Amino acid sequence: MNGLLQIDNLVARHGLLQAVREVSLSVAEGEVLALVGANGAGKSTLLRTIAGAHPAAGGTIRLDGADITGVPSHRRVARGLALVPEGRKLFPEMTVEENLLVAGRRARPGTWTIDTVLNAFPMLKPLRRKRAANLSGGEQQATSIARALMTNPRVLLVDEVSLGLAPVAVDVVYESLHTLIRGGATLVVVEQDLQRALSVADRVVCMLEGRVVLQSATEAVTREQVTEAYFGLARVNTSSATAERALSERT
Amino acid sequence: MTSLGGSPASTQWIVQRSSLASRIGSGTLILTGLALFVVPQIFDTNVVQQLTSLLIFLILAAMWNALAGYAGLVSVGQQAFIGFGAYGTIFITQQGVQPYLAMILAAVASAALAAVLSLLVLRLRGGQFAVGTWVVAEAIALLVALDQGLGGGTGISLRGLNVYPREVRTAFTYWLTLGFAVLLLVLLFLLLRNRTGVALQAIRDDEEAAASLGVRVGRLKFVLFVLAGFGCGAAGALTLANTLFIQPQSIFGVQWSAYLIFMVLVGGLGTFEGPIIGAILFFVVQYEFADLGAWYLIGLGLVAVAFALFLPRGLWSLINDRLHIRLLPVGYHLIQLSKKAVR
Amino acid sequence: MNWINAIIQGLFLGGLYALFACGLSLMFGVMRIINLAHGDLAVIGAFGVWVVATQAHLSPFIALVPVLPVMLVVGYLLHRTVLARSLRSGPLTPLLTTFGLSIVIQNALLQIFSPDVHSLGSLTGSISTSSWRLTSQLSLPYLGVLTLAVAVLLLGALQLILQRTGFGREMRATAQDPETAALVGVPASSVYARATAIAVATAALAGAFLAIHSTFDPSSGPTQLIFAFEAVVIGGFGSLWGTLLGGIVLGVAQTIGATIDPQYSILAGHLVFLVILASPRGRFIATRSASA
Numbered sequence: 011m012n013g014l015l016q017i018d019n020l021v022a023r024h025g026l027l028q029a030v031r032e033v034s035l036s037v038a039e040g041e042v043l044a045l046v047g048a049n050g051a052g053k054s055t056l057l058r059t060i061a062g063a064h065p066a067a068g069g070t071i072r073l074d075g076a077d078i079t080g081v082p083s084h085r086r087v088a089r090g091l092a093l094v095p096e097g098r099k100l101f102p103e104m105t106v107e108e109n110l111l112v113a114g115r116r117a118r119p120g121t122w123t124i125d126t127v128l129n130a131f132p133m134l135k136p137l138r139r140k141r142a143a144n145l146s147g148g149e150q151q152a153t154s155i156a157r158a159l160m161t162n163p164r165v166l167l168v169d170e171v172s173l174g175l176a177p178v179a180v181d182v183v184y185e186s187l188h189t190l191i192r193g194g195a196t197l198v199v200v201e202q203d204l205q206r207a208l209s210v211a212d213r214v215v216c217m218l219e220g221r222v223v224l225q226s227a228t229e230a231v232t233r234e235q236v237t238e239a240y241f242g243l244a245r246v247n248t249s250s251a252t253a254e255r256a257l258s259e260r261t
Numbered sequence: 262m263t264s265l266g267g268s269p270a271s272t273q274w275i276v277q278r279s280s281l282a283s284r285i286g287s288g289t290l291i292l293t294g295l296a297l298f299v300v301p302q303i304f305d306t307n308v309v310q311q312l313t314s315l316l317i318f319l320i321l322a323a324m325w326n327a328l329a330g331y332a333g334l335v336s337v338g339q340q341a342f343i344g345f346g347a348y349g350t351i352f353i354t355q356q357g358v359q360p361y362l363a364m365i366l367a368a369v370a371s372a373a374l375a376a377v378l379s380l381l382v383l384r385l386r387g388g389q390f391a392v393g394t395w396v397v398a399e400a401i402a403l404l405v406a407l408d409q410g411l412g413g414g415t416g417i418s419l420r421g422l423n424v425y426p427r428e429v430r431t432a433f434t435y436w437l438t439l440g441f442a443v444l445l446l447v448l449l450f451l452l453l454r455n456r457t458g459v460a461l462q463a464i465r466d467d468e469e470a471a472a473s474l475g476v477r478v479g480r481l482k483f484v485l486f487v488l489a490g491f492g493c494g495a496a497g498a499l500t501l502a503n504t505l506f507i508q509p510q511s512i513f514g515v516q517w518s519a520y521l522i523f524m525v526l527v528g529g530l531g532t533f534e535g536p537i538i539g540a541i542l543f544f545v546v547q548y549e550f551a552d553l554g555a556w557y558l559i560g561l562g563l564v565a566v567a568f569a570l571f572l573p574r575g576l577w578s579l580i581n582d583r584l585h586i587r588l589l590p591v592g593y594h595l596i597q598l599s600k601k602a603v604r
Numbered sequence: 605m606n607w608i609n610a611i612i613q614g615l616f617l618g619g620l621y622a623l624f625a626c627g628l629s630l631m632f633g634v635m636r637i638i639n640l641a642h643g644d645l646a647v648i649g650a651f652g653v654w655v656v657a658t659q660a661h662l663s664p665f666i667a668l669v670p671v672l673p674v675m676l677v678v679g680y681l682l683h684r685t686v687l688a689r690s691l692r693s694g695p696l697t698p699l700l701t702t703f704g705l706s707i708v709i710q711n712a713l714l715q716i717f718s719p720d721v722h723s724l725g726s727l728t729g730s731i732s733t734s735s736w737r738l739t740s741q742l743s744l745p746y747l748g749v750l751t752l753a754v755a756v757l758l759l760g761a762l763q764l765i766l767q768r769t770g771f772g773r774e775m776r777a778t779a780q781d782p783e784t785a786a787l788v789g790v791p792a793s794s795v796y797a798r799a800t801a802i803a804v805a806t807a808a809l810a811g812a813f814l815a816i817h818s819t820f821d822p823s824s825g826p827t828q829l830i831f832a833f834e835a836v837v838i839g840g841f842g843s844l845w846g847t848l849l850g851g852i853v854l855g856v857a858q859t860i861g862a863t864i865d866p867q868y869s870i871l872a873g874h875l876v877f878l879v880i881l882a883s884p885r886g887r888f889i890a891t892r893s894a895s896a
Contacts, residue, residue, distance in 0.1 A: 063783055087789035099784040101777045112777045113788035115770045161789050335699045337640070381881055388638025391699050392833040393881070399830060400874035407867060515826060519707050522700055530696075555711040562707035569700040570689050 013038040014074055014196055015060070015091070015165050021068035022052075022059040029055040031220040032069065037165065042197045044211035044228070046204060048240060052220040053200045054096050057167045060198075061093035062086045073165065090118060090164035094157075096173070096200075098150040100142035106153050107138045113160035120162025127156045131186055148179025152186065165196045172203050184210065204236060218242050297439055301432035309431045313503050315544045316438045317496050318524060320445055322536035322543075324492035325521040327449060330531030332485045335387070337518045338394025339493045341378075341401050342371045344513035346494030347501040348405050351417055355410070360421035361437055364498035368441070371494020375487045383482055395515065402513035416508035419501050434502040441495045448488065453533060516558075523561050526568045529575030538577055606863055609742060614859035616748025618852030619755040620817055623810035624832040625839075625847045626759055627803035633842055634779045634799040637687065640702040642807055642832060644709040644825030649675055649808025650724075650815040651717060657727050664724045668812055672805050679804025683797040691796070706825060713822035724815040732816055751813050755851070758806060759844045766844075775799055834877040 013036035022030035029052045037043050045053050058064040060071055062083030071079045078086055100109050110124050128135050131152045137145065145153065151171070158166060171187070172180040180203075187210060191197065201207035208214060208228050216224035216239040224231070224239035301309050321339070328334045349367030354360050378397060385393045406414045422430050501507050520543060528539025550557045568575065628642050639645075649671060656667035686705065690698040725732040728747075735745040766772035774795050777785040782792040814820055814828065831854060839850025854873050861872025 061787060063787060082791075083783075083786040084789050084791045087787065093787050095784060095787060099781060099787075101780045101784070103780055104773070104776060108773055108776075111770065112773045112785070112790065115774065116789045157788060329696060333696065335696050337699075337703060381878060384881070387636070387695055388632070388640075388699055389833075389837070391640070391703075392638060392830065395826075396830055396834065396874055396877060400871060400878065403871045403874070407871075516707075519703070522703060526700060555714045558711040559708050559715070562704045562711070566686070566701050566704035566708070569697050569704065570686070570693065573693055573697060 013041070015198070016072040016075075017060065017069070018072075019069040020056070020059060020066060020071065022055050022064055023067045024055070029220055030059060033217070033220070033222055034069075035215060035222070035225075037196060037198060039164075039196055040194050041213065042191055042195075042199065042211045044207035044214045045198060045200045045217065046202075046207050046214060046236065046240060047217035050219075051217040053217055054169050056217070057093060057169045057198065057200060058095075061091060061167055063093070063095070084116075087161050087163070088116065088118065090162070091167070092158040092161045092163035092165070093167040094154045094169060096169040098147075098154040100145075100150055100153055100157070102143035103141065105139050105141055106134055106145070109142055109153055109157050110160050113157045117160055118162040122159045122162050124160070127159055130159070130189060131156050133182065146179070147175045148182060151175060151179070151183050155183070155186065159190075165198070166190070168197060168199045171199060171201050172206060180206070204233060204240070208233065208236070216240055294443055298436070301428075301435055306428050306431050309435050310503060311544075311548075313431070313435045313438050313499070315540060316435075316442045317499050317503070318520070318543055319537060319540040320438075320442050320492050320496045320499075321517070321521055322524040322528065322540045323445060323449060324489040324496075326525045326528075326530060326532075326536045327452075327485050327492075328489045329525065330535070331453075332482050334482060334486070335391045336394045336489070337391045337515065338396070338398040339489065339521060340513050340515060340517040341394065341398035342375060342490045342493035343497035343500070343517055344398070344402060344405065344507075344509065345374055346371045346497030347507050347512050348411055348497075349494065350498040350501055351411060351419060351507075354419065354421045360419060360502070361433060363421075364437065364495070364502060367498045368491055368495035371497070372487050372491035374494075375490025376483075378490075379483050379486045383479070383486060395518075398513055398515070402509045405513070406509040412508075414509060416506055418506040422502065422505065430502075434499065437502070438499045441492075441499065445488075445492050445495075450533065452484075452488075519558070519561065519565075523565045525575070526565050526573070527575055529577030529581075530573065532575070532577050532581070534581075535575050535577040539575070542576075606741075607860070610859040610863045611856055612742065612744065613748070614856030615852055616745065616752050616855070617859060618835075618848070618855030619748065619752030620810065620813055620851070621831050621835045621854050622755040622848040622851030623751070623758065623806065623813055624828050625835040625851055626755075626762065626844065627806040627810070628829075628832045629836050629841070629844065629847045630762065630799055630806070631803045632836070634775050635687075635691065635796050637691070637698045637702070638833070639803070640699060640829065641706040641709060641825070642702075642803070643827065643829030644706045644713075645675075645678075645804050646807040646811030646814065646828055647713060647820060647822065647825045648678075648709065649811035650722075650820045650824075651713060652808065653812040654722055654724055654815060657724060663729070664727055664812060664816055668809065671808060671812070675808035676801045676805045679801035680797050682804065683800035684793075687800060688793055688796065706829075710822050710825055717822060719821060719823075721819045721821040722815065723819045724812070725817070728816050747817060751817065754809070754813070755848060758809070759848055762802075763844050771798070831873070834873060838877060838880050 015035075015037040017033060017035040019032045019034055020030055021028065021032055031052075033052075033056060035043070045056070047053050055064060059066050062078075062081065062085075066079050069079070070077055073086070073089055073091055076089070078089065078091070081089070101112065104112070107124070110127060114122075114124060128138070133149065134152055134156060137149060137153075142150065142153065155166075155168065158168075168187075171183060175183070184206060187197070187199070191210065199207065199211065201210075211228050214224070214226060214228050214231065214236060215222055216236055218239065219242075223242065224236060226235075297312075300312060304312075321343075325336065325339060328336050328339075346364075346367045349370045350360070350363045353363035353366050353370075358366065382390060382393045382397065405411055411417055425433065497512060500512070524539035524543045525536055526539070527542055528537065529535025546561070550560065553560075572578070624643070624646060628639065631637050631639050631642075652671040652674065653664050653667045656662065656671060657664045660667070686701055687698060690701045730746070731750065732745075732747045735743040735748075737743050764772075766776055774785070774790045775798075777788075778790055778792050778795045785795075786792055810828070811820070814824070835850035835854050836847055837850065838853050839846035839848070853876065857876040858869045858873045862869035864872075
């Protein structure tokens with residue numbers, strides 16, 4: 011099956027260490043994929059390789075059928091692939107507005123402009139002229155997502171949504187994500203918090219030591235199964251299975 | 262030799278300090294070193310003088326390589342110490358000291374100067390360090406040029422050596438140069454062979470990571486900077502002995518840095534053997550082409566740029582990568598034992 | 605009164621140094637490269653203006669008009685061919701390549717133009733010789749005022765570009781985090797090339813003013829590089845207005861040194877530089893720009 015974003019046997023290394031070992035994934039248009047796994051499982055490296063910030067040592071990445079494995083990251087953005095990096099990575103000496111404008115300068119045509127983005131993230135409106143370095147964690151995360159949206163991406167990769175944020179802040183961020191999802195966005199979300207991940211996603215992929223150990227529709231898998239895969243207690247690859255206990259969070 | 266265990270079914274690895282090639286290499290170097298001492302007995306004075314120049318280039322290349330290749334400090338101001346060593350010799354001989362002894366003292370004084378200056382310049386990194394050292398060289402040159410007792414802007418000659426006939430003087434200068442060269446190479450070798458050497462390479466590769474592992478970055482940079490000050494000071498004093506006359510513009514000139522960069526880049530930055538190759542090559546190039554004046558320097562510059570861009574690890578890397586030899590046992594080799602042999 | 609005159613002269617000299625320093629500061633700010641050939645590129649600009657002015661019998665100020673765009677292109681190409689590759693090879697490589705370039709440029713100019721010293725002052729007519737007499741002992745030279753004005757305008761224009769335009773924002777973003785900038789669509793290499801183009805053009809402008817102000821020859825480059833560097837360190841890396849301040853402090857140090865004894869002028873500048881480097885501010889400057 012060929013999705014909007016198609017990854018085949020992707021390999022990525024840190025020096026001699028293999029961080030991503032022949033990972034294959036497919037994300038269809040409008041789908042939300044949650045990528046979970048312990049620290050060091052390779053999730054961030056995977057996203058960074060897809061976005062072009064990290065070189066691929068093998069395998070292919072296709073966006074809408076076109077091979078972008080060798081394309082530099084700024085051109086991938088032009089084709090519609092945007093990454094919200096781990097650690098937010100805002101331009102610290104620039105204001106919120108400037109961070110957004112930089113991303114918007116070479117953006118693809120689309121609905122996201124500085125005004126629509128600020129409407130989607132209303133908490134940023136009063137912070138327009140504030141220096142990014144002075145924002146709180148939640149405000150930075152919102153700005154980072156907003157900034158990526160300014161490029162009008164077809165696929166949005168979000169790395170570590172809730173890391174380092176207070177629960178209240180995470181709620182706010184997820185509200186915005188839900189708005190995006192309702193609008194039909196295609197997302198790949200890396201999330202440490204299993205509950206959140208399963209609540210927002212259509213499909214879940216669990217990684218361990220660089221490999222995919224579980225891939226399933228979220229409604230077809232139990233939280234226990236995911237947890238087992240997370241810790242490497244079982245190797246599961248189900249595309250459909252009846253769940254013994256449905257997840258009460260999924261409604 | 263240490264051994265790293267593995268399960269009985271897997272291969273075993275041992276760590277060796279030297280290989281056959283490096284044993285041959287070190288043997289040859291030592292023999293060559295010994296042979297070099299008898300050169301003045303056999304060869305003509307002019308040859309001896311040329312060889313002295315070559316050895317001075319070797320000293321300079323080894324020092325600059327120590328700074329840039331091992332500590333990541335690109336200095337464009339080593340001419341400060343070259344000039345200081347030369348003028349220091351003049352000054353000390355003016356106080357009545359025997360010239361050759363004065364040269365040694367001047368080299369030590371250069372090391373002291375380096376120690377003092379390190380407080381200022383070692384705060385800087387990268388390009389700032391480069392230009393910072395250059396400014397220091399210019400400042401010292403200006404200060405020296407102001408002193409009429411040292412000949413001012415027109416230059417001065419080393420009188421104390423005139424008492425010796427030319428053959429004797431050239432021979433003594435040669436032996437002193439050879440002595441310094443051997444001393445400095447031995448010091449560098451010792452520095453590289455033990456833990457300090459690995460630490461230095463770690464600094465070059467990633468300073469912050471090295472520091473986080475407990476490598477005392479500051480101290481190592483200081484040691485190298487002082488050593489380079491000593492070596493370049495010696496080179497300056499020896500140049501004075503070889504040419505007998507110096508001027509501030511030339512002995513403190515930035516073209517010295519151009520020569521150093523050329524030698525080390527072409528030979529191989531960060532290796533022990535690279536500066537040796539680079540010095541020999543530079544010596545030959547200098548001999549053949551120096552009269553071409555501006556074209557010669559243009560050529561030097563272009564070659565240096567080309568190497569920096571396309572072959573940054575120098576000519577030695579061409580040999581080393583193919584044959585995996587090191588002339589001297591400064592590295593560690595991982596040797597795989599066959600499954601049957603167990604130790 | 606001699607001292608006040610010295611300070612005023614120093615102020616104007618500072619304007620010239622600020623012109624040299626601003627390109628150096630820009631390249632370091634955006635790319636973390638100290639272009640060791642910066643002074644030599646300025647000398648190329650000076651020769652360019654000299655050739656155009658003498659061949660076409662134009663005032664050097666008019667001669668600048670064709671020379672500046674050419675230098676913009678030179679800077680752009682310089683980055684695309686040499687510097688981009690150097691940046692990829694590691695932190696030492698840009699230093700080594702720009703130093704090599706410096707040697708090549710100086711000697712190439714020597715071959716083409718001979719070691720003769722030139723000056724453009726005579727071609728500018730009264731501007732370089734006249735001054736406003738304020739009192740019997742104080743005078744403001746036209747050229748000095750013009751140079752300072754140009755420096756202020758240039759720095760102001762650069763500030764404006766950096767703060768207000770999309771292009772400037774891209775430069776600031778790339779300077780702060782080139783990888784993340786690429787992740788939001790900004791092509792780092794293209795930004796760097798344009799910054800180099802601007803830096804080289806400003807160097808050419810500075811070279812022309814140096815030629816009008818005093819003399820130049822193929823080997824003038826390194827001295828100007830050193831002054832530019834000192835100005836940037838004194839004023840603080842990363843601030844364009846700091847560059848102006850640094851230039852002025854350096855200029856004043858040199859002119860005051862000259863008043864004591866003409867031989868001391870340059871040395872005085874070096875000493876002020878070294879003192880500032882040794883001070884706590886110096887430590888702050890060094891670490892801040894290294895980690896930025």
